[in-house]
Amino acid sequence: MQSNVTNSNVQFDIKNEGLKTAGKKRIEWALGRMPVLTLIKERFAKEKPLNNISVGACLHVTTESAGLMIALKAAGANVSICASNPLSTQDDVAASLVFDYGINVFAIRGEDNESYYNHIQQVLDTDPKITLDDGADVIATIHKSYSEGNRSITLPWASTEETTTGVIRLKALEKENRLLYPIIAVNDAQTKHLFDNRYGTGQSSLDGIIRATNKLIAGTTFVVCGYGWCSRGIAQKASGLGANVIVTEVDPFKALEAVMDGFRVMPMVEASKLGDIIISATGDINVIDTHHFPLMKDGVLLANSGHFNVEINLEGLKGLSLEVREVRPLVDEYTLKNSKKKINVLGEGRLVNLACAEGHPAEVMDLSFANQALSCEYISKNHSSLEKKVYTVPVSIDEAVATLKLKVMGIGIDTLTEEQKKYLSSWQIGT
Ligand code: ADE
Numbered sequence: 001m002q003s004n005v006t007n008s009n010v011q012f013d014i015k016n017e018g019l020k021t022a023g024k025k026r027i028e029w030a031l032g033r034m035p036v037l038t039l040i041k042e043r044f045a046k047e048k049p050l051n052n053i054s055v056g057a058c059l060h061v062t063t064e065s066a067g068l069m070i071a072l073k074a075a076g077a078n079v080s081i082c083a084s085n086p087l088s089t090q091d092d093v094a095a096s097l098v099f100d101y102g103i104n105v106f107a108i109r110g111e112d113n114e115s116y117y118n119h120i121q122q123v124l125d126t127d128p129k130i131t132l133d134d135g136a137d138v139i140a141t142i143h144k145s146y147s148e149g150n151r152s153i154t155l156p157w158a159s160t161e162e163t164t165t166g167v168i169r170l171k172a173l174e175k176e177n178r179l180l181y182p183i184i185a186v187n188d189a190q191t192k193h194l195f196d197n198r199y200g201t202g203q204s205s206l207d208g209i210i211r212a213t214n215k216l217i218a219g220t221t222f223v224v225c226g227y228g229w230c231s232r233g234i235a236q237k238a239s240g241l242g243a244n245v246i247v248t249e250v251d252p253f254k255a256l257e258a259v260m261d262g263f264r265v266m267p268m269v270e271a272s273k274l275g276d277i278i279i280s281a282t283g284d285i286n287v288i289d290t291h292h293f294p295l296m297k298d299g300v301l302l303a304n305s306g307h308f309n310v311e312i313n314l315e316g317l318k319g320l321s322l323e324v325r326e327v328r329p330l331v332d333e334y335t336l337k338n339s340k341k342k343i344n345v346l347g348e349g350r351l352v353n354l355a356c357a358e359g360h361p362a363e364v365m366d367l368s369f370a371n372q373a374l375s376c377e378y379i380s381k382n383h384s385s386l387e388k389k390v391y392t393v394p395v396s397i398d399e400a401v402a403t404l405k406l407k408v409m410g411i412g413i414d415t416l417t418e419e420q421k422k423y424l425s426s427w428q429i430g431t
Contacts, residue, residue: 011080011126012098013106013119015091023063023096027070030063033362035408036370036401037067044075049377051076056128058120058138059162060088060354061107064365066096068132069103071373080104080126082119084134084162085307086111087347088354117141124153130379131159132372135307136166139183143173146180157383158182160375162368164197164228165283165307167390174390182386184375186368189393191401193229196368200360202233204353205279205305206241212330212346212356213301215277218242223275225268226282227254230305234281235263246271272296279303279352280311290316298341303352312349330356370401 004012031038044050055077059065065081073079081103083089089109097103104126106119120141123131131138139159146153158181161167167185174183186192209215222243224235231247235258239245247263248271249255255265272278272292276299280287283306290313304311318324321334327344334343347355359365374397379386406413416424423429 006098008102010098010102011104011106011122012094013108013122014094014098015108017095017099019092020095020099023066023090023092023094024100026063026090027066027093027096027100030362030365031067031070034064034067034366034369036366036404037071037373039404039408040370040373041067041071041074044071044373044377048076050130050380052078053130053380054078054126054128055080055130055132055376056123056126056138056156057081057132058084058123059132059134060084060359061094061097061105062088062090062354062359062365063093064359064362064369066093066101067362067365068369068372069097070101071369072376073101073103075373075377077130077376078104078126080123080128081107082123083107083111083116084137085351085354086113086116087350088359090358127154129157129383130376131156132162132376133159133166134162136161136169139166139170139173143178143180147178155181158184158379158386160184160186160372160379161390162192162372163187163307164193164230168283170390174388179388179390182379182383182388183390184379185390185392186371186375189371189398189401191367191398191405192371192393196360196364197229198233198236200233200364200368201230201281201305201353202235202237204357204360205230205234205281205303206237207358208305208352208354208356209277209279209301209303209346212328212352213344215301217277220244220276221246221274223248223271223278224263225271225278225280225287225311226306227251227258228281228283231281232258232261234279234305235261238277239263243277246274268292269295275300277301277303279305281305282311283307285310286313286316288312290320293317293320293343294336294339294341296341296343298339299344300342301344301346302349303346304349305352307351309349309351312345314345314349317343317345367401367405370404371397374400
């Protein structure tokens with residue numbers, strides 16, 4: 001395995017050192033929009049809550065996760081990061097993290113599966129006490145290796161998990177009683193999923209589609225598969241840009257909610273015939289499947305905003321196609337054998353917001369990564385009393401993040417009077 005080391009012993013495997021100046025400028029721009037994380041970083045720099053602790057992250061390597069790595073380093077941690085998706089790494093950010101901020105980075109945009117897992121291994125080789133995952137690939141790697149009999153791995157004290165898909169995988173492990181150490185499900189914090197998943201995914205997915213295609217969204221029929229927090233954000237933003245939005249769902253409550261939010265709801269086979277743009281953000285496999293492709297309009301755009309590239313059945317699409325050619329950067333055009341219809345897939349079916357744009361804006365990642373930073377501090381203080389369970393972020397952290405964000409935005413709110421508190425904790429007063 002390749003391993004490069006700088007003069008100051010920072011390890012790395014990145015695309016190009018020469019990109020560091022551009023990366024630093026972009027990191028500074030993002031940091032300027034992450035005031036909550038900055039306040040935490042400043043406190044961390046004084047209190048050093050992670051002094052000499054090895055922290056290993058598997059996150060999208062972006063300007064925003066750079067901010068988190070810098071805050072953890074300010075806390076005294078020895079920080080390493082690899083990518084949580086082969087196509088989301090910003091190579092300029094990776095270079096700046098290594099050469100300007102002294103952080104170990106193992107990530108190259110466009111890397112193959114072998115390199116992706118080698119880089120995870122390089123992070124694990126630093127023996128992290130705390131790991132941060134986005135999709136649970138580090139945790140799964142550790143658990144697979146352990147279940148294959150490798151008991152020599154030192155298990156982390158605990159790990160955090162950033163995303164819905166990762167939390168689903170980890171709850172499955174917990175259910176099978178196979179979880180080897182505690183997890184903090186950062187995704188489940190209110191200040192994470194209600195904002196990052198909805199407003200972050202909503203805006204950045206549209207951003208990805210537009211950057212890749214320059215398509216006018218107004219007047220299009222825009223199909224959103226799923227109506228969880230991410231997909232409802234996408235539906236809302238597409239509608240705001242003038243699209244006629246159709247939602248597909250399997251959950252009757254969510255389907256009903258989509259109807260009452262003003263969207264058309266119908267089965268995927270019907271929606272497939274109508275969509276000019278079809279995007280999936282369900283977290284499930286083969287949502288856009290082989291039997292849907294022949295029904296689609298000529299020239300349709302397909303995108304995925306779920307964590308893994310499994311939502312569009314690309315193998316199935318390839319099997320139905322005469323040829324595949326890149327028609328724009330990050331846009332592959334598949335020509336169907338029978339009808340000669342063209343189907344355009346964005347970002348190789350990987351997260352369109354990170355593959356074709358820059359991911360969620362810094363203002364919203366400020367909330368998510370404030371939760372991550374404070375959860376790392378919480379783990380360092382409390383790991384010995386945590387069990388092998390999936391925990392939510394302590395409410396005190398979640399509330400502190402919301403309160404700080406309002407404060408930095410200059411927004412005041414009311415507090416309950418004594419009379420109101422008493423009323424809310426009593427049953428006597430009615431009609
Ligand atoms: N996930 C979605 N957007 C992101 C970003 N900007 N940075 C890191 N992870 C992300």
